Amino acid sequence: MTMDAAVDTGAVNPDPPTARLSSDQRPVVLDVKNVSLSFGGVKAIQDVSFDIRKGEVRAIIGPNGAGKTSMLNVINGFYHPQHGTITWHGQERKQMRPHIAATQGIARTFQNVALFQGMSTLDNIMSGRSLKMKSNFLFQLIHYGPARNEEIEHRRKVEEIIDFLEIQAIRRTPVGRLPYGLKKRVELGRALAMEPELLLLDEPMAGMNLEEKEDMSRFIIDVNDQFGTTIALIEHDMGVVMDLSDRVVVLDHGELIADGTPNEVQANQNVIDAYLGVAH
Amino acid sequence: MSDGARAANHTHDTVPKLLLRNAKQYADRPAIREKDLGIWQSWTWAEVYEEVRLYAIGLAKLGLRRGDKVAIVGDNRPRLYWTFVAAQSLGAIPVPVYQDSVADEMVYVLQHADIMFAVVEDQEQVDKVLSVAEQIASLKKVIYDDPRGLKEYDHTDLHSISDVQGVGKSELSANPGLEREWLDQIAQGTGDDIAVMLYTSGTTGKPKGVVLTNENVVISARNGNAFDKLDVNEEMIAYLPMAWVGDHIFSYAQSYEAGFCVSCPESPETIGVDRREIGPTYFFAPPRVYENALTQISVQMEDASKIKRSMFAYFMKLARRVGEDILVGNSVSFADRVLYKLGDFLVYGPLRNHLGLTRLKVGYTAGEAIGPEIFQFYRSLGLNVKQLYGQTEAGVYVTMQPDGEIFPDTVGVAAPDVELQIAENGEVMFRGPGTFKQYFKNDEATAETKTPDGWVHSGDAGFIDDRGHLKIIDRAKDVGKLRDGSLFAPKYIENKLKFFPNVQEAVALGDGRDFCAVMLNIDLTAVGNWAERNNVSYASYQELAAHPDVYKMIEENVDQVNRTLAGEPNVAGSQIKRFLILHKELDADDGELTRTQKVRRSFIADRYSPLVEALYDGSDEKHITTEMTFEDGRRGEITGQVKIVDMKLYPVETLKEAAE
Numbered sequence: 001m002t003m004d005a006a007v008d009t010g011a012v013n014p015d016p017p018t019a020r021l022s023s024d025q026r027p028v029v030l031d032v033k034n035v036s037l038s039f040g041g042v043k044a045i046q047d048v049s050f051d052i053r054k055g056e057v058r059a060i061i062g063p064n065g066a067g068k069t070s071m072l073n074v075i076n077g078f079y080h081p082q083h084g085t086i087t088w089h090g091q092e093r094k095q096m097r098p099h100i101a102a103t104q105g106i107a108r109t110f111q112n113v114a115l116f117q118g119m120s121t122l123d124n125i126m127s128g129r130s131l132k133m134k135s136n137f138l139f140q141l142i143h144y145g146p147a148r149n150e151e152i153e154h155r156r157k158v159e160e161i162i163d164f165l166e167i168q169a170i171r172r173t174p175v176g177r178l179p180y181g182l183k184k185r186v187e188l189g190r191a192l193a194m195e196p197e198l199l200l201l202d203e204p205m206a207g208m209n210l211e212e213k214e215d216m217s218r219f220i221i222d223v224n225d226q227f228g229t230t231i232a233l234i235e236h237d238m239g240v241v242m243d244l245s246d247r248v249v250v251l252d253h254g255e256l257i258a259d260g261t262p263n264e265v266q267a268n269q270n271v272i273d274a275y276l277g278v279a280h
Numbered sequence: 281m282s283d284g285a286r287a288a289n290h291t292h293d294t295v296p297k298l299l300l301r302n303a304k305q306y307a308d309r310p311a312i313r314e315k316d317l318g319i320w321q322s323w324t325w326a327e328v329y330e331e332v333r334l335y336a337i338g339l340a341k342l343g344l345r346r347g348d349k350v351a352i353v354g355d356n357r358p359r360l361y362w363t364f365v366a367a368q369s370l371g372a373i374p375v376p377v378y379q380d381s382v383a384d385e386m387v388y389v390l391q392h393a394d395i396m397f398a399v400v401e402d403q404e405q406v407d408k409v410l411s412v413a414e415q416i417a418s419l420k421k422v423i424y425d426d427p428r429g430l431k432e433y434d435h436t437d438l439h440s441i442s443d444v445q446g447v448g449k450s451e452l453s454a455n456p457g458l459e460r461e462w463l464d465q466i467a468q469g470t471g472d473d474i475a476v477m478l479y480t481s482g483t484t485g486k487p488k489g490v491v492l493t494n495e496n497v498v499i500s501a502r503n504g505n506a507f508d509k510l511d512v513n514e515e516m517i518a519y520l521p522m523a524w525v526g527d528h529i530f531s532y533a534q535s536y537e538a539g540f541c542v543s544c545p546e547s548p549e550t551i552g553v554d555r556r557e558i559g560p561t562y563f564f565a566p567p568r569v570y571e572n573a574l575t576q577i578s579v580q581m582e583d584a585s586k587i588k589r590s591m592f593a594y595f596m597k598l599a600r601r602v603g604e605d606i607l608v609g610n611s612v613s614f615a616d617r618v619l620y621k622l623g624d625f626l627v628y629g630p631l632r633n634h635l636g637l638t639r640l641k642v643g644y645t646a647g648e649a650i651g652p653e654i655f656q657f658y659r660s661l662g663l664n665v666k667q668l669y670g671q672t673e674a675g676v677y678v679t680m681q682p683d684g685e686i687f688p689d690t691v692g693v694a695a696p697d698v699e700l701q702i703a704e705n706g707e708v709m710f711r712g713p714g715t716f717k718q719y720f721k722n723d724e725a726t727a728e729t730k731t732p733d734g735w736v737h738s739g740d741a742g743f744i745d746d747r748g749h750l751k752i753i754d755r756a757k758d759v760g761k762l763r764d765g766s767l768f769a770p771k772y773i774e775n776k777l778k779f780f781p782n783v784q785e786a787v788a789l790g791d792g793r794d795f796c797a798v799m800l801n802i803d804l805t806a807v808g809n810w811a812e813r814n815n816v817s818y819a820s821y822q823e824l825a826a827h828p829d830v831y832k833m834i835e836e837n838v839d840q841v842n843r844t845l846a847g848e849p850n851v852a853g854s855q856i857k858r859f860l861i862l863h864k865e866l867d868a869d870d871g872e873l874t875r876t877q878k879v880r881r882s883f884i885a886d887r888y889s890p891l892v893e894a895l896y897d898g899s900d901e902k903h904i905t906t907e908m909t910f911e912d913g914r915r916g917e918i919t920g921q922v923k924i925v926d927m928k929l930y931p932v933e934t935l936k937e938a939a940e
Contacts, residue, residue, distance in 0.1 A: 156317065159317035159319075160317060163316075163317055164428075166547065168546045168547045168549070168550050169553075171318065172553075210910060210914075211910060218429075221429075222429050225429065225431065226428070226431070
């Protein structure tokens, strides 16, 4: 057989296709410069700079308390850093609210699932569309005219996401009754419903078993591949990080200690010390 | 069948010819449906004709010729069903492969069958085939249905089905004469040509490729349709593996023969919902599906309010008493009829609806024995559920239960045109229009199984009872003897155990040994629900399986089995003396079950040999480490302490001396 498989065919974490641009050829979408954030005396982030380029999978890793989640919160405007600048598409922004970040195309999932437990999977994902809904509240209320057509369009998008994430079987199931791994998937679905340009994933695989992790990895790769969504993720499973990401930022005690490709970072002595501890 | 009948049907002796007929006769009737983005999409016969025409011409352009083999791997999807007709229309031979088989298992079939094209469902299957592509010398092209995730792959020898259809379309517009050529190809097909090769799941050794001719398939389908008066108005849902002969006949050949519509579920997990939406009139399920549905109903009833529970109990009692008689039209007292009507309104109707079987005309179960109580439960609800006994080598039908002659313990009378006989060693033999041609590239096995005058050794032991119905006891080769000479039919014992909702799987051991011992799997749904109600907390199957109260519950079930065995002189000697609950669920991925979920007894006995040893050396418990395979082929280990329980044996009720 003459077939030449262009991709690694391992079912676990296929390598990103080789045809893609390497990271440094792509434009920067988000630039973090000299950002510092403190809560009273606690310095959560100290003078951290890195960038996220279009279409890449950017991992943020580090030991517990390194400031990873704070960093995500800074990016989506939930925290306001005391120093430094965040540049989004060439525009510097300082005081930004999460809902503004959302309208600008930044979506996120949370470390602890934050879904509407009593609502169905479908409705939860539909809620991710709310920012895209343009029609008059009154029309929506009586489900008439433009509101109706709009709803059909949104429903279609939501169904595409359900199909994409293979959660057809739980379409009508209240989220509260779902196992943890599926809740995570629904949360990813809600973030995708915003059709974000930048997707922030806070430990998408925490607490999952091997099979669920593999599924989630595949979805992340597919989201990145098919929609071209830029992804920044925090993850503790190093295998996952090394397989999925194009570039990795390493934080420790709020400071940036390494930034580079997975291989570079893995070989970096600072990183090894941060994870394994140093003999004093 | 007679020569007259054969000649009369000569015009429609292949499935592609039936497609041409349907495209004219039933042009605007739905042929196939698929749920996509939550909405049912359907294709009429005329549309299917159009799709298949472009597809076949595209395949021909890619180099598919008469006699070439095409593997089909995936869940039940319209385009994969079209692949069957498209290939057959060119005289090529489709070879469906079980979609959940791991790459290593798949390699054997793809190699053995000389596969040239592999048509697969999605990225997962593409990856699987590509990972072994080098080992399959004959493979030229891989074609897929769902493009998701495949954009970046090298498309030199990889195509989507719609691309192939696109090729067909441009070929056709460049040369309209191609359609005539294609129709000529169809006309060239005859009943004696090979229609399909189905690899048997192989309880023993390597899978064998069963070669069925067009006539085998088409006549079987026609007889099946005639037997149950199935017509163009039927609705059915295709969800069983396409590589299984049953699906090939029921949801493919019968649909083309009768012209009825087949619906493909949205995903394997949504079948319950999809079935409710479609409301099939013709339904097929292995006993497991009926068992699970009943378990679920029982579980849900346990959680229902008191009024509902007592209503359910009352009317189910009535149904058990008169339901079967009302279904077959026997005389039943007026009062009972009125009560049953009320029950139908309050309980049976809603239950049928819940199951999605409100419109059921006939439902079948086969593959394994079904528990008499489970079987009767469905029939007493007014559902015409029947049993059939079939084999891949028979083009499915060997025996079927005719309406009005339904007995839970038999599999019915010989199917239309099928002859039956019992060999001296008790083995069932059959011969009929569906009887396979041969095993592919395996003359030795063919000669072993099929006699020169067309009789096939089924491999099952059974007898024909005084009503003329066939009763299957076990696999002929599995029927053994305990050391004291008493008969040991493992499956017979296993089935008795599995009829308890708490028991998922059972493996009986005893051939050539001193006594019968059993290894069990508990049913996680049923026992899990019990645990919830009784505040028993558990983290895993293993933990629940080892719980002392669970053991106690299972012990009662085993005890009951021993009691019934004691009442049957033939098998009373093989009462269960010791049993244990396995620390892990038996799984096809570990090779413990076949792809059709049958236990592989000798393999399991081998794999758990420390446990088997412990069963026979009198120890109370045993520590064991077992390797297990995850879905992706990676391996892990599971360790545990397994307890063994001694059972009380009952004296044989009938005098043993009398039998001797």
